[in-house]
Amino acid sequence: MAGSTKGVLLRFAPMIYGPTVLFAIGEGAVVPLIPILAARLGGDLAVAGLVASALVVGQLCGNLPAGWLVARFGERLTMAGAGGLALLGVLGLILAPSLGLLAAAVFVIGLCAAAFGLARHAFMTTRVPLSFRARALALLGGSFRFGMFIGPFLAALLLSLTGTEASAAWLFAACLVACVLLVLLGPDPERSLEAEASAPAGSSRDARQTSPVADTGEAVTGGIRLPAAQRSEGVFRTMARHRRVLSRLGLTAASLAAVRSARQVVLPLWGLSLGLEAHTISLVVGIAGAIDFALFYASGQVMDRFGRLWASLPAMLLIGAGFLFLAFTHELPDASMWFAMLAAVIGVGNGLSSGILLTLGADLAPRHDPAPFLSSWRTLTDAGGAAAPVLFSAIAAISTLAVATGAMGAIALLGALGFWRWVPRFIGRSGPASG
Template sequence: MTDRPSDVSAREVLWRFGPMIYGPTVLFAVGEGAVIPLIPLLAAQLGADVALAALVASALVVGQLVGNIPAGWLVARFGERVAMTAAGLLALVGVAGMAFAPQLGLLAASVFLIGFCAAAFGLARHSFMTTRVPLSFRARSLSLLGGTFRLGMFVGPFAAAALLAIFGDEHAAVWFFGACLVATVLLVMLGPDPEKSIAAPVRPRDAAIRPMSEDTGEPVSGSIPTVERAGVFRTMWRYRGVLGKLGLAAASLSAVRSARQVVLPLWGVSIGLDAQTIALVVGISGAIDFALFYASGQVMDRFGRLWAALPAMTLMGAGFLALAFTHDLDQASMWFAMFAAVLGVGNGLSSGILLTLGADTAPTTDPAPYLGSWRTLTDAGGATAPLLVSAIAAVSSLAIATGAMGVIGLLGALAFVRWVPRFVPRTR
């Protein structure tokens, strides 16, 4: 199937999304990116050792993981705009808690709350674009959404460094995040309501959805509902097939992405590089990643989802697997830089894939509950990977842990080959 022809161009719709979706995304991500590197430092100021500081920092990921399903309910019941506003306001409470936390428990709870709100904010944007973006350029719009988030996370640490240089206090970055949240909430509240200003495109697929309510033959008065909201858990059960197959493949992609952020710095330390060199290599890899984010959407819209997912997973899986054999070579630093670049290319080509596949497989009339389950799976993959790398490295070596992530990447590539054509046909 395809969308009905429209006289609205891709450029026009994407431009109209700027103040509604992309602008708030950049603001939220810049503020969050400024705070994330400083969470362990804030924990250390309250007396945490290295392990406890890492645990406090992980509360952000845990909050995001836990928040996806409640966010699905919130968006389905109250709409994207209300959910984004509520998430921004509640995140301000978390910022205040981080700024004034007198002990570690409150700091961890505040970080958890911010992660919870980030899940609601992200799911609201995802759900809106699933229902409002025409299928013909869905992948490009969602890749651009992923790119704006990456831009914010890339700029945020530099903003934090500048604030530290000016004020000499880590809390300055926390208040900067608060200012970004205020601007985000104002933009969402005072800007045009995207749910009213852009109508959802009508697709033939919508008419094929079977009603949830049965005809009992009893006389009724008033309007007769044709589609009933299924709710979060009923939606999970109805779509257990795609979630348990394509969803697990998506989780493997999220795991490989997350492992890249952990393995590269550890690998540089393990082969004896100094911090400046490691930062340079990781930064170049991140720059390559960011430069390719829109290319992924172009490939998916023009050739199909698999043509972006398969090269991305193959490059990252093969990159990790090959890197695992270079630890003790004479030119280990050269191989490290080369495979870091390969991983950057693979990750860049995967930009927007998880968002797009989630949108493709979501029910068109009420996608939020489904997307909550989809994002829970992908976030779980990302949260599990660092723990897996740490556990394998503890009992064996970093090289074996890196190779294991490569195997997961290649198995994930096979899973995409198997399940993408089944659940996401080339034409819909």
């Protein structure tokens, strides 16, 4: 099994994992510089923050149309098209003469990030054998995290060499060109999987499980002619048909996205409130991020071997406990030590949650046409991630930082209850049936 798992995952590297790393490197390189570019065009701090938020707004707005695009044209063309359109957005970052055009360029990049992400998610949902789906999707999440981690460092290196913010945007452009070329010209994993899917009896069951319909090498959602009962229903009909699971497990997943996003705001602000130096805060957050990154594949192993609940529930409990305990440590004599320890605990929880949202979405999506469902699923989770920093800031403004931090912990614990209640009902404690 290990050999087949490694072999199939390696086949996905040229079309999925490699392009994901490249896209994330470029995005990670430009995201910290967007407020700087806005300030260069005359925007104050509030306007610069608004321009930067256009990326998240674009991702939210892009998920639903991306579901239609994948269902209509297939994953490969959608990924390539998203990469090409994002290239125009990057050129807009470089050449924009006004704040309005800069915001529009950032919005376009957000749209393309949503389309690219949904297409690769749908591709993996329909191609990866169920027995190691969670590991494959955890590796996908880890690829994105790796790119976002090293992107800012590459941008900093280019800035030191060139002295201009445009160099980071040109890095993104180069990554996008390489990404599109890999998607269009790289080895097609479907070709080899097609041969395995039609292998005679006695060959790997996992390989034959890869596709429930005849695989022609074209995109499942766009190229295989399915029976009428299995044709795409469209995004909104799919959303209505699956409203029960989306309103229950979907909102629970959104709570996980919310607390994961909140930690990126909570930890730096908590360090500032303790009077720590910037380099100390960066060190603590960096160590927590390293722990997070180190555990991404372990999360997939836990989900594949023991079930989805055994990763999602501990992750939410650790994140929730970390935030709640942190809320009571501000006035303690060793507040800085508690900050570092609890940041590490939150990092462990976040690492264990790697790939959970991707895997749960893949488990719940209709096998023959996952893209419309995944567009709704990703819209919910992205909305949770976008709302959390706003909610945290609002609570902190009307009360205290400790109360706001505790509120994030409460959301995590409510999410843990949601996973405990709904994962066994909609998926099963040991994951979806593999028969």
